[in-house]
Amino acid sequence: MLRLSKLTDYAVVVLVRLSSGDGVQTSPGIAAAIGIPEPTVAKVLKALTCRGLVTSSRGARGGYRLTRPLHAVPVSDVIAAIDGPIALTACVDGAEGHCESQGLCPMAGRWDPVNAAIRAALAAITLADMQEAAVPRAFRLPADAAHHLSAAPASIPLSE
Amino acid sequence: MLRLSKLTDYAVVVLVRLSSGDGVQTSPGIAAAIGIPEPTVAKVLKALTCRGLVTSSRGARGGYRLTRPLHAVPVSDVIAAIDGPIALTACVDGAEGHCESQGLCPMAGRWDPVNAAIRAALAAITLADMQEAAVPRAFRLPADAAHHLSAAPASIPLSE
DNA sequence: GGTAAACAGGACCGTGGTTGTCCGGTTAGT
DNA sequence: ACTAACCGGACAACCACGGTCCTGTTTACC
Numbered sequence: 547m548l549r550l551s552k553l554t555d556y557a558v559v560v561l562v563r564l565s566s567g568d569g570v571q572t573s574p575g576i577a578a579a580i581g582i583p584e585p586t587v588a589k590v591l592k593a594l595t596c597r598g599l600v601t602s603s604r605g606a607r608g609g610y611r612l613t614r615p616l617h618a619v620p621v622s623d624v625i626a627a628i629d630g631p632i633a634l635t636a637c638v639d640g641a642e643g644h645c646e647s648q649g650l651c652p653m654a655g656r657w658d659p660v661n662a663a664i665r666a667a668l669a670a671i672t673l674a675d676m677q678e679a680a681v682p683r684a685f686r687l688p689a690d691a692a693h694h695l696s697a698a699p700a701s702i703p704l705s706e
Numbered sequence: 707m708l709r710l711s712k713l714t715d716y717a718v719v720v721l722v723r724l725s726s727g728d729g730v731q732t733s734p735g736i737a738a739a740i741g742i743p744e745p746t747v748a749k750v751l752k753a754l755t756c757r758g759l760v761t762s763s764r765g766a767r768g769g770y771r772l773t774r775p776l777h778a779v780p781v782s783d784v785i786a787a788i789d790g791p792i793a794l795t796a797c798v799d800g801a802e803g804h805c806e807s808q809g810l811c812p813m814a815g816r817w818d819p820v821n822a823a824i825r826a827a828l829a830a831i832t833l834a835d836m837q838e839a840a841v842p843r844a845f846r847l848p849a850d851a852a853h854h855l856s857a858a859p860a861s862i863p864l865s866e
Numbered sequence: 867g868g869t870a871a872a873c874a875g876g877a878c879c880g881t882g883g884t885t886g887t888c889c890g891g892t893t894a895g896t
Numbered sequence: 897a898c899t900a901a902c903c904g905g906a907c908a909a910c911c912a913c914g915g916t917c918c919t920g921t922t923t924a925c926c
Contacts, residue, residue: 548785548793548794549708549883551914558816572871572873573872574871574872585915586914586916589914589915589916594881595873602872603872603873604893604923605921605922606924606925607871607872607923607924608868608871608873609872632708644811659835660781660831662837663827663830676817676819677816709884711883711884712885713885734901739881743887743890745886746885751902752902755903763893764894764896764901764902765893765895765902766894766898766899767901768894768895768900768902769901769902796888
């Protein structure tokens with residue numbers, strides 16, 4: 547299914563949340579606002595900080611702040627921050643010491659154009675694009691909504 | 707890493723192999739030619755047959771044959787055959803009864819443009835494009851090639 | 867100066883999906 | 897009739913991801 551890590555989905559939600567509000571926002575505060583367990587939010591924010599998408603202030607009254615507005619953050623950056631480099635297979639660029647055993651591999655490097663195409667596609671979409679995209683599909687709570695709430699009260703699957 | 711299933715990689719190799727040679731090719735024959743265990747090749751071919759990318763002839767002298775030339779097979783078809791529908795998250799199109807718990811989910815449907823972009827990118831690349839892509843990078847056997855051969859003799863990681 | 871709030875950076879398991887294999891059944895040539 | 901090959905499903909081992917927790921370290925406030 548070309549699976550994207552769920553953490554990446556969380557990251558997008560967190561970043562959008564961070565864009566609302568002017569000051570710094572704490573990890574527990576964000577977690578409460580978007581309904582994701584705090585440790586998970588913290589892990590996401592940690593990764594985003596490493597990649598420079600957000601800045602952190604330590605100590606009491608600390609928190610996180612966006613370094614760029616949403617329209618300057620391509621989705622590819624978020625994915626790269628959480629999932630690592632964007633590549634469909636590990637057989638790319640800097641892959642050394644693997645693959646091509648006994649020279650039989652007839653596909654060495656063939657995925658490169660595919661990877662490049664996907665990278666380009668993801669770089670062209672910013673978080674602002676995603677933010678203004680189809681919201682109407684949300685809030686269509688089906689009849690069994692209560693069932694789901696009781697079934698999984700703690701974790702809130704966002705785009706699951 | 708935006709992981710693509712390894713089976714999909716195999717599928718590409720299998721299809722390229724099928725394009726060489728005029729008649730039908732048997733599953734064991736293909737397996738021997740590309741160095742992948744036969745059961746795995748059979749599983750891949752099974753999925754490709756279901757999606758109509760190859761046709762099968764049963765019985766003795768049976769085998770598989772391409773239904774389309776490589777330049778008419780977009781990568782998206784191969785991925786869809788093995789990995790299922792192309793979507794970064796399960797929160798798409800026909801996803802029902804999940805997600806949007808208690809209406810908190812602020813990102814419902816936001817991944818749709820991203821999915822569409824990736825689908826378009828993958829549909830624009832055919833197996834012929836991949837076939838004629840960078841072969842030179844192959845056969846650059848490093849010094850420790852022998853080590854790898856002895857380390858993993860049975861399975862041959864193609865684009866791993 | 868002390869305390870509390872918040873980030874930093876690990877380590878830690880449970881779970882689910884993928885991988886790879888195997889088996890019996892069916893079809894069609896020889 | 898026999899054999900070669902596909903068909904369909906089931907099954908175990910493995911690995912990565914998801915989620916949690918714990919121990920520092922930093923900083924603001926009392």
